[in-house]
Amino acid sequence: MPWLIKPYMTTTFRLMLLYATTLIVVGGLLFGGMDWLVDSQMTRDLDKSVLERIDQLRLTDAQEGIKGVALIITRRTSEAVPMRYFYYLLQAPDGHRIAGNLPEMTPWTGWRELPLPEQGNWPEDEQSRHGLLAMGTRLDDGIFLVIAKDIFDLNVMKDRLHLSIAAGALFTLAAAVAGGILISAVFRRRLDAIANISREICHEGNLSRRIPLRGNNDEFDHLSGHINSMLERIESLMAGVRQVSDDIAHDLRTPLTRLRRRLENARSHAESVRDYEIAVERAIDESDTLLTTIGALLRIAQIESHLQRGNFGPVDLSAVVLTIVETFAPVAEDQGRTLRGIVAPTVVLPGGEGGDSDLLIQMLANLVENGLRHTPPGSTILLSLEPATGTRGPQIVVADDGPGIPAAERQKVFQRFYRLDASRTTSGNGLGLSLVAAVAKLHRIDIRMEDNHPGLRVVLCFGGARAPRLTGSPDGQIIP
Amino acid sequence: MKILVIEDDGETADDIAHTLQKRGHWVIVAPDGNSGLALGMTMAFDLLIVDRRLPGLDGLSLVRTIRDKGSLMPVLFLSALSGIDDRVAGLNGGGDDYLSKPFAVAELIARVEALGRRASLGTVPSILAVADLVMDLVARTVSRAGRPIELLPREWQLLEFLLRHSGQVVTKSMLLEHVWGTRFDPGTSVVETHVSRMRKKVDEGFGLDLINTVRGVGYCLRAGD
Numbered sequence: 001m002p003w004l005i006k007p008y009m010t011t012t013f014r015l016m017l018l019y020a021t022t023l024i025v026v027g028g029l030l031f032g033g034m035d036w037l038v039d040s041q042m043t044r045d046l047d048k049s050v051l052e053r054i055d056q057l058r059l060t061d062a063q064e065g066i067k068g069v070a071l072i073i074t075r076r077t078s079e080a081v082p083m084r085y086f087y088y089l090l091q092a093p094d095g096h097r098i099a100g101n102l103p104e105m106t107p108w109t110g111w112r113e114l115p116l117p118e119q120g121n122w123p124e125d126e127q128s129r130h131g132l133l134a135m136g137t138r139l140d141d142g143i144f145l146v147i148a149k150d151i152f153d154l155n156v157m158k159d160r161l162h163l164s165i166a167a168g169a170l171f172t173l174a175a176a177v178a179g180g181i182l183i184s185a186v187f188r189r190r191l192d193a194i195a196n197i198s199r200e201i202c203h204e205g206n207l208s209r210r211i212p213l214r215g216n217n218d219e220f221d222h223l224s225g226h227i228n229s230m231l232e233r234i235e236s237l238m239a240g241v242r243q244v245s246d247d248i249a250h251d252l253r254t255p256l257t258r259l260r261r262r263l264e265n266a267r268s269h270a271e272s273v274r275d276y277e278i279a280v281e282r283a284i285d286e287s288d289t290l291l292t293t294i295g296a297l298l299r300i301a302q303i304e305s306h307l308q309r310g311n312f313g314p315v316d317l318s319a320v321v322l323t324i325v326e327t328f329a330p331v332a333e334d335q336g337r338t339l340r341g342i343v344a345p346t347v348v349l350p351g352g353e354g355g356d357s358d359l360l361i362q363m364l365a366n367l368v369e370n371g372l373r374h375t376p377p378g379s380t381i382l383l384s385l386e387p388a389t390g391t392r393g394p395q396i397v398v399a400d401d402g403p404g405i406p407a408a409e410r411q412k413v414f415q416r417f418y419r420l421d422a423s424r425t426t427s428g429n430g431l432g433l434s435l436v437a438a439v440a441k442l443h444r445i446d447i448r449m450e451d452n453h454p455g456l457r458v459v460l461c462f463g464g465a466r467a468p469r470l471t472g473s474p475d476g477q478i479i480p
Numbered sequence: 481m482k483i484l485v486i487e488d489d490g491e492t493a494d495d496i497a498h499t500l501q502k503r504g505h506w507v508i509v510a511p512d513g514n515s516g517l518a519l520g521m522t523m524a525f526d527l528l529i530v531d532r533r534l535p536g537l538d539g540l541s542l543v544r545t546i547r548d549k550g551s552l553m554p555v556l557f558l559s560a561l562s563g564i565d566d567r568v569a570g571l572n573g574g575g576d577d578y579l580s581k582p583f584a585v586a587e588l589i590a591r592v593e594a595l596g597r598r599a600s601l602g603t604v605p606s607i608l609a610v611a612d613l614v615m616d617l618v619a620r621t622v623s624r625a626g627r628p629i630e631l632l633p634r635e636w637q638l639l640e641f642l643l644r645h646s647g648q649v650v651t652k653s654m655l656l657e658h659v660w661g662t663r664f665d666p667g668t669s670v671v672e673t674h675v676s677r678m679r680k681k682v683d684e685g686f687g688l689d690l691i692n693t694v695r696g697v698g699y700c701l702r703a704g705d
């Protein structure tokens with residue numbers, strides 16, 4: 001499996017390292033704190049034991065005098081105790097030792113560290129750990145008393161603690177690094193799988209492939225799902241573009257051919273200036289039709305690529321629909337049909353984005369013109385605007401009582417240049433509904449074409465939003 | 481009118497100049513933005529026709545410059561860019577009208593002369609009249625030969641526009657723009673339908689037809705031929 005990124009450069013690894021460092025620092029503080037606590041506790045204990053003995057000997061001195069103290073000390077220091085912990089010194093003012101197992105020394109008061117007098121008694125490997133913490137004090141008559149304790153225990157405990165800390169830190173570091181590498185590897189495998197397939201798709205240009213999903217609905221599957229959705233969208237856009245190019249090529253070639261033929265005819269058969277004039281007139285008309293068609297195509301393309309959202313503002317839907325009714329009612333009448341409107345007042349376009357009134361007018365105009373064009377004289381077209389209800393946004397319905405559209409064709413009519421077989425010969429370039437679809441999509445309007453029993457009923461629902469879908473590969477599971 | 485045409489395409493410029501000169505206007509052509517700006521700033525013109533795409537200084541910047549200098553000369557933009565955003569940009573940038581290529585010559589003439597008329601008007605009149613047709617903008621009444629005429633709101637707007645441009649040819653797209661506020665061209669005969677209803681009320685039974693159809697171009701409101 002090719003490593004597209006070096007292991008130590010992955011974010012997972014870096015995070016792991018960061019985490020480990022934090023752990024070590026925190027752990028270090030913890031252990032260090034513990035160390036200090038234990039240390040101070042033991043020192044306190046040690047201090048206490050020494051001070052107690054000093055107090056005791058002072059009492060003895062008060063009651064029995066120096067002789068009494070010397071007796072106790074001599075007894076204590078002469079006991080054959082292999083592990084001796086307490087050391088004494090009772091020293092006269094002139095400097096000679098009265099009792100005890102410490103050597104004579106210059107008097108002092110307070111705490112001091114002293115070396116062990118019997119160093120050789122302890123095993124060699126332990127000798128460095130032994131040492132004395134001594135308290136010096138003056139008794140009456142200038143007698144100098146020292147009581148000291150071996151801090152061997154303390155040192156042993158300290159050493160053990162330090163060992164534990166070191167071991168702990170080392171273990172944490174090792175675990176962190178190992179864990180980092182391991183988790184990193186797991187992530188890498190999943191990511192690489194996705195990355196490899198993406199690369200292959202790009203390389204081959206095969207947009208119908210999808211990234212397979214593991215099926216455990218984890219973050220990688222979600223990522224794969226989203227990428228698959230993207231691929232699907234790109235695939236359909238590409239197909240759309242191909243379709244459009246085909247449509248355009250085909251449907252523009254026909255009028256252009258016609259134009260050419262007319263001009264050719266003129267060249268071969270025209271005999272008078274009048275003949276040429278007529279031919280030129282017709283050629284201009286044909287060119288105008290072509291230009292209109294191309295203009296409409298460009299418009300649709302612009303709308304579809306969402307370039308128009310810059311003109312968005314608040315839209316009074318009631319005003320828009322009323323404009324259409326008022327504008328087209330006479331037109332319908334002149335053509336022997338009836339256009340009626342039922343418009344709820346003060347209905348505005350929902351949502352914060354607003355919309356483009358001009359585009360919406362054009363969209364409705366196209367729908368109405370479509371109705372006029374594809375119904376026989378005597379038909380009625382009803383244009384209604386209903387306000388929002390609790391469950392849905394405002395709704396516009398364009399319904400006629402003409403022949404309608406067969407259910408099978410209702411989706412296809414939105415394709416560019418699509419003409420129902422029944423209407424191939426009527427005027428219009430077949431782009432009207434494509435424009436309707438483009439404007440609807442831009443404004444997130446849901447379009448439904450239904451049977452009006454009889455006739456066609458086009459329902460435009462405002463305020464629709466489409467949630468993203470996750471799709472899996474054809475052979476994998478689909479995650480909803 | 482004295483008209484300055486700033487257009488780099490020689491053929492188009494010649495066509496425009498020729499057409500307008502035949503109508504009796506005085507035309508100068510500048511082939512690029514810089515010379516156009518120089519001419520526009522130094523000589524007094526009644527109208528500027530500016531192509532948006534020019535070598536050197538582009539049309540939009542040119543117009544913005546002269547507007548910044550306080551000039552109120554009417555400007556008609558010409559452009560191969562025909563998107564709505566382009567039109568809005570042109571009108572927001574100081575243009576008074578916008579025509580996309582390819583354009584019909586009659587359309588150009590109609591709009592040029594409408595712009596010229598608009599500029600020469602001083603105060604807005606409150607009464608528009610041609611022959612025995614009188615429209616009172618304040619009282620919102622229309623009458624002909626003393627007889628009041630009932631018009632629907634849309635018909636009123638159509639008549640008002642034709643009256644304001646009486647004697648001039650008004651194209652369908654101009655009517656769509658100013659009366660319906662939109663540029664798109666409905667496939668069916670929206671303008672014709674409404675105009676014919678309106679002219680029926682205004683002309684029928686009054687002897688003289690004031691509203692005349694100019695074939696292939698538009699309409700013209702005038703008394704006599």
